[in-house]
Amino acid sequence: MSAVATLPELERAPEREATAAPDTLPRRLLDNVARFGGRVAFREKEFGLWREITWRQYAEAAAACAHGLAALGLRRGDVLALIGDNRPELFYLALGAQAIGALSCGMYQDSLAEQLTELLRFAGARFVFCENQEQADKILEMESALPGVERIIVEDWRGMWRYRHPKLTSFADLTASGREGAARAPEWFAERAGEGRGEDVALLCQTSGTTALPKLAMLTHRNLLSQSENFLAAEPHISPQDQFVSYLPFAWIGEQMISCSLHQLVGFTVNFPEEPETAQRDFREIGPHFTFAPARIYEGLHSAVTVRMLDAGPLRQAVYGAALRLGQGIVEREAEGRPVPRLRRALWRLCYWTVYRPLLDKIGMTRTRTAWNGGASLGPDYFKFFRGMGLNLKQIYGQTEIAGISCVHRDGAVRFWTMGAPIAETEVRLSGEGEILSRSPSVFVGYYNNPEATAGALRDGWLHTGDTGTLDPSGDVILFDRMGDIIATADGVAVAPRVIEDMLKFTPYLQEAMVVGEGRPYLAAILNIDLRNVGKWAEDRGLAYTSYTDLSQRPEVLELLGSLVRETNGRMRPEWRIRRFVSLYKEFHPDDDELTRTRKLRRAHIAARYADLLAAIYEERDAFRARFVVRYEDGRTQELDAVMQIRDVPA
Amino acid sequence: MLLPFGARETFARIEERRHADVFRRGRGHASAERRGATFSLREGTPLPRREEALRGGPYTSGVGAPLPLVDDVLTADQITLRFAGLVAIDGLSFSLRAGELLGIIGPNGAGKTSVLNCINGFYHPQRGHIAFAGSEITRMAPHLRARLGIGRTFQNIALYPGMSVLANITSGRLIHMRAGLLPSGLYWGPAERELLRHRARVEEIIDFLEMEEYRHHRVAELPYGIQKKVELGRALAMEPRLLLLDEPMAGMSVDEKTDMARYILELREVRGLPMILIEHDMGVVMDLCDRLLVMDYGRKIADGPPGEIQQHPEVLRAYVGEATVA
Numbered sequence: 015m016s017a018v019a020t021l022p023e024l025e026r027a028p029e030r031e032a033t034a035a036p037d038t039l040p041r042r043l044l045d046n047v048a049r050f051g052g053r054v055a056f057r058e059k060e061f062g063l064w065r066e067i068t069w070r071q072y073a074e075a076a077a078a079c080a081h082g083l084a085a086l087g088l089r090r091g092d093v094l095a096l097i098g099d100n101r102p103e104l105f106y107l108a109l110g111a112q113a114i115g116a117l118s119c120g121m122y123q124d125s126l127a128e129q130l131t132e133l134l135r136f137a138g139a140r141f142v143f144c145e146n147q148e149q150a151d152k153i154l155e156m157e158s159a160l161p162g163v164e165r166i167i168v169e170d171w172r173g174m175w176r177y178r179h180p181k182l183t184s185f186a187d188l189t190a191s192g193r194e195g196a197a198r199a200p201e202w203f204a205e206r207a208g209e210g211r212g213e214d215v216a217l218l219c220q221t222s223g224t225t226a227l228p229k230l231a232m233l234t235h236r237n238l239l240s241q242s243e244n245f246l247a248a249e250p251h252i253s254p255q256d257q258f259v260s261y262l263p264f265a266w267i268g269e270q271m272i273s274c275s276l277h278q279l280v281g282f283t284v285n286f287p288e289e290p291e292t293a294q295r296d297f298r299e300i301g302p303h304f305t306f307a308p309a310r311i312y313e314g315l316h317s318a319v320t321v322r323m324l325d326a327g328p329l330r331q332a333v334y335g336a337a338l339r340l341g342q343g344i345v346e347r348e349a350e351g352r353p354v355p356r357l358r359r360a361l362w363r364l365c366y367w368t369v370y371r372p373l374l375d376k377i378g379m380t381r382t383r384t385a386w387n388g389g390a391s392l393g394p395d396y397f398k399f400f401r402g403m404g405l406n407l408k409q410i411y412g413q414t415e416i417a418g419i420s421c422v423h424r425d426g427a428v429r430f431w432t433m434g435a436p437i438a439e440t441e442v443r444l445s446g447e448g449e450i451l452s453r454s455p456s457v458f459v460g461y462y463n464n465p466e467a468t469a470g471a472l473r474d475g476w477l478h479t480g481d482t483g484t485l486d487p488s489g490d491v492i493l494f495d496r497m498g499d500i501i502a503t504a505d506g507v508a509v510a511p512r513v514i515e516d517m518l519k520f521t522p523y524l525q526e527a528m529v530v531g532e533g534r535p536y537l538a539a540i541l542n543i544d545l546r547n548v549g550k551w552a553e554d555r556g557l558a559y560t561s562y563t564d565l566s567q568r569p570e571v572l573e574l575l576g577s578l579v580r581e582t583n584g585r586m587r588p589e590w591r592i593r594r595f596v597s598l599y600k601e602f603h604p605d606d607d608e609l610t611r612t613r614k615l616r617r618a619h620i621a622a623r624y625a626d627l628l629a630a631i632y633e634e635r636d637a638f639r640a641r642f643v644v645r646y647e648d649g650r651t652q653e654l655d656a657v658m659q660i661r662d663v664p665a
Numbered sequence: 666m667l668l669p670f671g672a673r674e675t676f677a678r679i680e681e682r683r684h685a686d687v688f689r690r691g692r693g694h695a696s697a698e699r700r701g702a703t704f705s706l707r708e709g710t711p712l713p714r715r716e717e718a719l720r721g722g723p724y725t726s727g728v729g730a731p732l733p734l735v736d737d738v739l740t741a742d743q744i745t746l747r748f749a750g751l752v753a754i755d756g757l758s759f760s761l762r763a764g765e766l767l768g769i770i771g772p773n774g775a776g777k778t779s780v781l782n783c784i785n786g787f788y789h790p791q792r793g794h795i796a797f798a799g800s801e802i803t804r805m806a807p808h809l810r811a812r813l814g815i816g817r818t819f820q821n822i823a824l825y826p827g828m829s830v831l832a833n834i835t836s837g838r839l840i841h842m843r844a845g846l847l848p849s850g851l852y853w854g855p856a857e858r859e860l861l862r863h864r865a866r867v868e869e870i871i872d873f874l875e876m877e878e879y880r881h882h883r884v885a886e887l888p889y890g891i892q893k894k895v896e897l898g899r900a901l902a903m904e905p906r907l908l909l910l911d912e913p914m915a916g917m918s919v920d921e922k923t924d925m926a927r928y929i930l931e932l933r934e935v936r937g938l939p940m941i942l943i944e945h946d947m948g949v950v951m952d953l954c955d956r957l958l959v960m961d962y963g964r965k966i967a968d969g970p971p972g973e974i975q976q977h978p979e980v981l982r983a984y985v986g987e988a989t990v991a
Contacts, residue, residue, distance in 0.1 A: 061868035061871075062877070062880065175935060289878060291877065
C-alpha cells in the first residue's frame with residue numbers, strides 16, 4: 015500500500031500558461047465580460063418569473079457596489095459580513111468588496127443574534143449586509159455589543175419605514191451612489207481590481223466547528239481559483255451551457271466554491287430560487303446539470319421518495335421495490351468490478367424509462383449529469399439507492415481549509431465506501447497516528463486572528479484535517495471519522511460512530527442519530543425521530559399524538575425504532591452493535607449548539623448536555639426524567655419536562 | 666400507468682412555461698409594465714423594488730409619500746337596518762378619514778358585520794345614507810360598489826376551494842378584465858396581453874403576502890391561516906380604495922396574527938389604504954387601529970382613539986362586562 019494517494023492516470027494538472035489568466039476573482043469577472051458579455055450569468059426568480067442577469071450586468075453591479083462601499087468608507091483589509099438568502103446581490107457585494115481589497119465573510123442567516131454577534135466581533139466586521147428586516151433586527155438588537163460595526167446595509171427595506179438608525183443604509187442608496195461614481199470614473203473599478211494579487215485573502219469562511227466555536231479560514235484568490243481549476247480537471251464535463259441551482263447557505267464553502275470561483279472559471283448559469291420555501295419547486299423547474307449538496311439533502315430526498323411511495327397502490331409499490339432491488343444489485347456489482355449480465359442491463363433500461371426517470375423527474379434530476387455529496391459523508395445505502403436509479407451520485411471530500419475539495423470520485427470508479435481520489439496538484443497522506451494530511455495550492459493561509467489554531471492545522475504546508483482514515487490500494491481515500499470522535503469502548507474496541515449512524519439513518523423514520531459508548535461496556539444510541547414521517551406512520555395506524563415529545567415516546571414508535579436498530583445491528587459485527595437506545599424528546603438543533611449550521615453533530619457538546627441521560631442508560635435504568643430549557647429562534651425560552659424511555663434492543 | 670405524474674400537472678407546467686415565454690417575447694411591453702408595476706393601491710404610491718434599486722431608481726421616494734388629503738372617504742349617516750322585528754343597526758353614524766384604520770368592536774350580535782354588509786351592498790339599510798368618496802351609494806348594487814373600489818374579506822372564508830391560490834387571487838382581478846369571451850377563450854392578441862398584465866399584478870400581491878410557496882396549491886388543502894391570507898390577497902387584487910376586513914385574524918396562531926398585523930400596518934403606513942377592521946382580539950385592535958367605534962345592540966356607544974376607548978365607562982360595561990381592563 016502506498017502511503018500517498020495519487021492522481022488517477024490520464025488526469026493531468028491544468029497547464030498554466032506564462033500569460034496567466036486573471037488570478038483574482040474580480041479580474042476574472044472583468045475578463046468574463048469580454049468572454050461571455052451578454053450571456054446569462056445569474057437567473058433569479060422574482061414575481062414568479064426567472065429574471066436573467068448577464069455577465070455585463072453582473073460586472074456593472076459589482077462595480078457599483080465597489081464604488082458605493084468605498085464611498086461609505088470600506089478600505090483594503092476591512093471585513094464585510096454578508097447575511098442573507100442566496101441572491102445575486104450577495105455576489106455583487108462580495109466581488110465589489112474584493113475588488114477594493116476588502117474581505118467578504120458570509121454568515122449563516124439562521125444564526126441567533128448572539129451567535130452572529132460573537133462572529134461579527136471576532137471577524138472585526140466594519141460593514142454588515144443584511145438581506146431584510148429580520149436580519150437587521152438581530153444586528154440592531156445587539157448593536158451596543160458591536161462597536162466595530164460602522165454600517166449596516168439593508169437590501170429589503172420592507173417593514174423598516176420607521177427605522178432611523180444612523181448606521182443604517184439601504185442597498186439601493188449604496189448602489190445608486192455607486193452607479194454615479196461608476197459613471198464619473200468608469201475605469202476606477204478595473205484599476206482597483208488590477209491592484210489585487212492572487213495571494214490576497216479574498217474571503218473569510220466559517221468552518222463548521224463540530225468541536226469548538228467556529229473558526230474563520232482565510233482563503234486567497236489563488237486558493238479558490240486553483241481549487242476550481244483542479245476540480246474542473248477532474249470533472250471536465252462542466253460547460254458554460256450548464257445550469258446550476260444555488261440554494262445552500264452562502265456562508266458554506268461548498269456554495270462559495272461552485273457559485274463563485276467555479277462559476278467565474280467556467281461561466282455556467284447560476285439560478286437562485288424565489289424563496290427558500292420554493293427552492294424544491296424552482297430546482298425542478300431549472301433541472302440543473304450538476305448539483306452539489308450535503309448529505310442531509312440526499313437523506314431528505316430519499317425519505318421524501320420513500321414516504322410518498324408508501325402511499326402508492328400495491329402494484330406500483332411492488333414494481334418500485336423490484337426496480338430498486340435491480341438497480342442496487344447492479345450498482346453493487348459494478349462497484350466490486352463484477353460483470354453485469356446483459357439481460358439485467360436491458361431490464362435496467364426498461365426500469366429507467368418506466369420507474370427511475372419519472373422519479374428523478376419528481377426531484378428535478380433527470381438532466382443531472384453529476385450530483386456530488388459533500389460536507390458530511392453519506393451512507394452506502396444512499397449511494398446504492400440513487401446510483402441504482404441512474405443518478406450519478408459521487409462523493410466529494412475536503413475541508414473549508416482546503417477551499418472545499420481535495421478528493422472526488424471519478425466516473426467509472428465510484429467505490430462508494432471511499433471518498434474518491436485526490437484532484438490534481440493535491441497530495442494526501444497519512445500521519446503516524448492515521449490522520450489524513452493534505453497539501454495543495456488551495457490549502458488556506460491560516461485562521462483569522464487565531465495563530466494557535468493555525469499552528470495546529472497547518473504544519474510545513476500540510477493541512478492536518480483532524481480526520482482519521484486510510485488509503486485504499488486503488489489510491490482512494492477512506493474516511494473513518496473525526497479523530498476525536500472515534501469511540502473506544504471499555505474493552506478497547508475502536509468504533510467509528512459515523513459509520514453506524516449513517517446506516518441507522520437510512521430510514522425515513524430517523525432524522526438524526528448519535529452513537530455513544532466511550533469507555534463504556536457497550537454502545538448505545540440517541541435517536542431523533544423524523545416528525546413528518548413518523549407522524550404519518552402513526553396517523554396511518556390511527557395513533558393520536560400531540561407533539562414531537564409525545565410522539566417520540568409512544569410505545570408503538572419505540573417498537574418501530576427498536577426493530578430499526580435491530581435490523582442495523584444484524585448487518586454489523588457484534589462488537590459494533592447497539593444494545594440500548596433512547597428516543598430523544600426533541601430534535602438536535604443548531605440553536606441549542608447540538609448541531610453545526612451545516613447540520614453536523616457536535617458530539618462533545620451533546621455528551622456534556624445529556625450527561626445525566628447517558629449515565630441513566632448505562633445504569634440500566636428504564637426511563638429518565640429530563641428538565642430542559644428549549645430556546646426558539648426568536649429568543650423565547652420554554653421549560654420542558656419529559657420522561658424518556660430507555661429501551662434495550664431486542665436480540 | 667407507472668408514470669407517477671398526472672397529465673393535469675403536465676398541462677400546468679406547459680402553461681407556466683408558456684407564460685414565461687410570452688412574457689420574455691413581449692419584453693418591451695411587459696417590462697415597461699413591470700417597471701411601474703408596483704401594485705399601487707392608490708395612485709402614486711409605488712413600492713420600492715429590488716429591481717428599481719439595482720437600476721439606481723428612486724428607492725425611497727414612494728415610502729411615506731404624503732397622501733392627498735381628501736375629506737372623509739366614507740360617511741354613514743343615521744343608518745338603520747331591520748330584519749323583520751329585529752333592529753340590527755340603529756341610527757348609526759360614523760365617518761372614515763383618508764388613510765385611517767378604523768376598528769369596529771362590540772359583543773357578538775352587536776351588528777358589526779351588518780355594518781360592513783351595508784357598506785359593500787349585501788344589505789340595504791331602510792333608513793339613512795352611505796356615501797363613498799363623495800358619492801351616494803346607499804342603493805347601489807354590490808358589484809358596482811366593488812367596481813368603485815370597495816373590497817372586503819369575509820368572516821367565514823369565501824374562496825373557491827378547488828382552485829389554486831393563483832386562480833383565487835386572480836379572480837379579484839375580474840372587475841378589471843376587459844377582453845371578450847372569444848379572445849379570452851382563445852388566449853389570443855389583446856386578451857393574452859391583458860392576462861399577462863393581470864398576472865403581474867397578482868404576482869406582486871403574492872410577493873407582498875409572502876405566499877410564493879403556495880402559488881400553485883389548491884386552496885382547500887391549505888391551513889386556515891393561509892386561506893385567510895388568500896382572502897386578503899383576492900381583496901387586494903381588486904385594487905380597492907377602501908378595504909373592509911371582517912375578523913381577518915380569527916382562528917389564527919400568534920405567529921400568523923403577527924404576520925397579518927404586519928400586512929395591515931404596511932397597507933396603512935406605506936400605501937395609505939383606508940380600512941375598517943372588525944376583530945375580537947383586543948390586543949390587536951388596540952395596537953393597530955387609529956380609531957375605534959364601539960357598538961352594542963346596533964348602536965354606537967363610543968368612538969375615539971384606542972387609549973380613550975379603553976377608559977370609557979360605557980364601553981367597559983357593555984363590552985367587557987363589569988370587569989376592569991388592565
